[in-house]
Amino acid sequence: METLKQVLGSGRLVALWYDAPHLHYLVEGSEGAPPQEFRVEARKSFPSLAEEFPALDWFERELWEEHGLVPEGYPALKPLRNHHLPYPFERVEGLHEVPVGPVHAGIIEPGHFRFSVLGERIIHLELRLGYQHRGVERLFQGASLERALLLAERAGGESVAHALAFCQAVEVASGVEVPPRACQLRRVLLELERLFGHLGHLAGLFTDIGYAYAATQVGKVRALLQGQLERLTGHRYGRNALTVGGVGFDLDPKTQLEVRRALSELAAEAEAHLFAALKHPMVLDRLRYVGPITQAQARLLGLVGPAARACGLGRDLRQDDALYQPFTPVTRTGGDVLARAQVYIEEVRQGFAYLDRFLSELPTGAVSAGGVWPLQEGELRKAFSRVEAGRGELFYWVRLRGRRVEQVKIVDPSFKNWRALELAVRGMGLPDFPLINKSFDLSYAGCDL
Amino acid sequence: MNSLWQTLRTGLLTRSLKKLFALPAWAPGWPVLRPEGLSRAVRRELLELCPSAAFAEEGDEFRLDLAKCVLCGRCFRAHPQAVGELRTLEVAVARREDLVQRVDLATGSFVDPGPPPPTRAELHLPTLAFREVSAGNTGLDDTEVALAGNPFHDMSRFGFTVVASPRHADALLVSGPVSQNMREALLRTYEATPEPKGVVAVGNEAISGEVFAESPQVAGGVDKVLPVDVYVPGSPARPASILHGLLLLSGQARQALVGGRVVQEGRERARTAPSEAGVRKDG
Numbered sequence: 148m149e150t151l152k153q154v155l156g157s158g159r160l161v162a163l164w165y166d167a168p169h170l171h172y173l174v175e176g177s178e179g180a181p182p183q184e185f186r187v188e189a190r191k192s193f194p195s196l197a198e199e200f201p202a203l204d205w206f207e208r209e210l211w212e213e214h215g216l217v218p219e220g221y222p223a224l225k226p227l228r229n230h231h232l233p234y235p236f237e238r239v240e241g242l243h244e245v246p247v248g249p250v251h252a253g254i255i256e257p258g259h260f261r262f263s264v265l266g267e268r269i270i271h272l273e274l275r276l277g278y279q280h281r282g283v284e285r286l287f288q289g290a291s292l293e294r295a296l297l298l299a300e301r302a303g304g305e306s307v308a309h310a311l312a313f314c315q316a317v318e319v320a321s322g323v324e325v326p327p328r329a330c331q332l333r334r335v336l337l338e339l340e341r342l343f344g345h346l347g348h349l350a351g352l353f354t355d356i357g358y359a360y361a362a363t364q365v366g367k368v369r370a371l372l373q374g375q376l377e378r379l380t381g382h383r384y385g386r387n388a389l390t391v392g393g394v395g396f397d398l399d400p401k402t403q404l405e406v407r408r409a410l411s412e413l414a415a416e417a418e419a420h421l422f423a424a425l426k427h428p429m430v431l432d433r434l435r436y437v438g439p440i441t442q443a444q445a446r447l448l449g450l451v452g453p454a455a456r457a458c459g460l461g462r463d464l465r466q467d468d469a470l471y472q473p474f475t476p477v478t479r480t481g482g483d484v485l486a487r488a489q490v491y492i493e494e495v496r497q498g499f500a501y502l503d504r505f506l507s508e509l510p511t512g513a514v515s516a517g518g519v520w521p522l523q524e525g526e527l528r529k530a531f532s533r534v535e536a537g538r539g540e541l542f543y544w545v546r547l548r549g550r551r552v553e554q555v556k557i558v559d560p561s562f563k564n565w566r567a568l569e570l571a572v573r574g575m576g577l578p579d580f581p582l583i584n585k586s587f588d589l590s591y592a593g594c595d596l
Numbered sequence: 597m598n599s600l601w602q603t604l605r606t607g608l609l610t611r612s613l614k615k616l617f618a619l620p621a622w623a624p625g626w627p628v629l630r631p632e633g634l635s636r637a638v639r640r641e642l643l644e645l646c647p648s649a650a651f652a653e654e655g656d657e658f659r660l661d662l663a664k665c666v667l668c669g670r671c672f673r674a675h676p677q678a679v680g681e682l683r684t685l686e687v688a689v690a691r692r693e694d695l696v697q698r699v700d701l702a703t704g705s706f707v708d709p710g711p712p713p714p715t716r717a718e719l720h721l722p723t724l725a726f727r728e729v730s731a732g733n734t735g736l737d738d739t740e741v742a743l744a745g746n747p748f749h750d751m752s753r754f755g756f757t758v759v760a761s762p763r764h765a766d767a768l769l770v771s772g773p774v775s776q777n778m779r780e781a782l783l784r785t786y787e788a789t790p791e792p793k794g795v796v797a798v799g800n801e802a803i804s805g806e807v808f809a810e811s812p813q814v815a816g817g818v819d820k821v822l823p824v825d826v827y828v829p830g831s832p833a834r835p836a837s838i839l840h841g842l843l844l845l846s847g848q849a850r851q852a853l854v855g856g857r858v859v860q861e862g863r864e865r866a867r868t869a870p871s872e873a874g875v876r877k878d879g
């Protein structure tokens with residue numbers, strides 16, 4: 148417990164899951180070092196660390212809700228996804244409360260935001276999520292690999308990243324080797340998904356500040372990019388494209404060339420619009436100093452992905468991926484909406500460059516491992532995997548028995564990043580909320596599972 | 597100045613309905629049963645190979661529920677003699693049974709569910725305002741609804757707008773299998789919508805629950821909670837199909853699928869409907 152605390156103090160929590168009767172804490176120390184796993188036995192309860200390490204907060208509440216384990220010493224335990232239990236909102240004496248959601252004004256997933264405001268200023272925000280809770284993790288229990296893959300593709304907003312993280316975990320557990328061509332094709336899809344997501348939030352940000360021209364142009368690039376993803380996989384979001392052991396599609400040299408050409412055209416177009424937009428004084432004026440997060444806060448909450456990189460925390464799992472070498476994470480230090488927008492734009496540029504590289508030198512060979520499934524009936528294996536999704540680090544842990552999934556733990560990047568929103572809006576005007584919210588780009592479904 | 601030039605250069609992005617309804621060559625179509633190829637062995641294999649349990653056999657009937665299909669293409673690739681491909685995006689229907697193909701194994705022919713009911717006349721309006729409610733959706737059906745408003749699809753040319761409040765809406769677009777936690781919010785949104793009001797279930801999750809059907813955390817479909825006027829299948833439903841659903845609701849298009857497939861006279865319609873609407877609105 149003491150070493151765990153020490154490592155947590157200097158590192159970052161990747162995941163906390165329960166594999167009865169042990170709790171597993173996966174903590175990443177200083178950059179580059181592989182994450183350390185700590186096991187703590189827990190049958191009915193476990194010592195709560197959330198007060199000292201706020202990054203553990205939602206994880207502990209989740210354990211209590213899902214497995215009935217009581218975090219001892221947790222102050223004022225509240226449910227996370229279970230809406231049948233009473234939920235007392237925190238009240239700030241003398242302030243007006245503005246409830247928003249779960250049904251919002253835009254086309255967006257449901258969540259509830261309770262603002263305590265003084266005039267227009269937000270003094271306090273409390274999130275209440277769980278509206279998207281579908282019991283995904285439980286549906287995995289006993290599922291065949293094919294069905295589990297469908298579930299993974301629908302667990303959060305990023306189909307490819309979720310499918311990839313699931314497949315990788317299963318491959319590590321079972322020892323299936325993925326051929327190099329499939330590895331690279333998977334990265335192509337992952338980057339396309341990242342770009343699709345990033346361009347989406349950028350278009351959204353421009354819409355929110357009333358810059359319709361840029362929103363339309365970026366939206367156009369995004370729609371055409373989606374067309375390329377569909378061209379490769381037959382699906383607009385790359386579903387059904389990954390399989391355990393490889394990918395379910397292949398591309399001939401002609402398609403490869405055409406897609407590559409189309410993407411480089413889109414890259415130039417995106418570059419022109421995004422570059423021009425971020426030079427526009429009106430845009431800068433509207434994004435700068437809005438919704439800031441300090442680096443200390445980001446560390447405390449254990450933020451991941453672009454949100455963390457916009458606070459100067461230069462961690463990106465692609466750093467550890469051999470196919471991406473050399474790789475330098477995009478960072479900015481501002482921590483505000485502008486910094487996040489800059490990170491998105493820079494990563495769009497970077498993503499296009501990697502796509503070009505991946506599509507120009509595609510290894511030849513098979514796209515799927517083939518062969519027989521290596522595990523015997525009833526054989527037990529466990530493994531975890533991590534993928535840098537567009538939103539940040541995505542974690543999957545699986546326990547397999549033969550060809551069936553016995554248990555999974557999914558940690559979507561949004562599960563770690565949602566709390567940042569509560570801090571970022573403090574002192575901001577209420578009308579800025581949609582802008583700040585969009586800049587974090589959080590998945591409701593991935594968080595609620 | 598620069599943006600003006602760029603805008604002129606971009607030109608008109610909006611595509612005619614005919615173009616929008618054409619499925620790209622690289623996307624798999626919907627499976628459609630071929631009764632003559634459904635031997636016992638093939639049926640057993642189909643039941644086994646579909647990851648989404650879209651096939652079912654009960655007594656003398658073999659069924660394929662399009663609202664459960666995730667369009668993986670496994671079935672028609674493995675058994676082309678028993679399952680064909682239906683390459684259309686005009687798949688919205690007003691009746692749930694029209695998404696299910698039923699084959700009577702004794703006679704080896706499709707069970708005809710009868711002509712589809714018309715959509716409600718009081719919603720056949722020149723403009724319709726929608727409120728979107730995501731009820732346990734992965735988020736992609738919502739994205740697709742938003743994309744139906746992009747310059748390529750431009751649903752506003754048919755009089756469709758998305759409004760912020762249900763009080764201003766004529767119909768609700770609901771996605772997701774309706775999670776228990778969203779049930780009350782959905783019902784209250786429905787109550788807040790003035791009469792006459794329609795409901796469109798967007799995406800397979802909203803129609804059948806799809807892969808979430810068995811979870812106790814979801815209702816397993818919008819029509820378990822609200823009366824549904826139009827069902828738009830897809831995983832997620834594609835913007836063009838969503839557009840077809842909205843056109844169906846507003847009386848500007850007719851239903852192409854009957855009993856889960858395009859029957860002969862329906863095929864005629866499928867060909868004429870888009871160009872009719874296309875001429876009227878584009879021209």
Ligand code: SF4
Binds near residue numbers: 648667669670
């Ligand atoms: S396409 Fe795939 S999901 Fe759909 S019915 Fe065939 S096998 Fe099942």
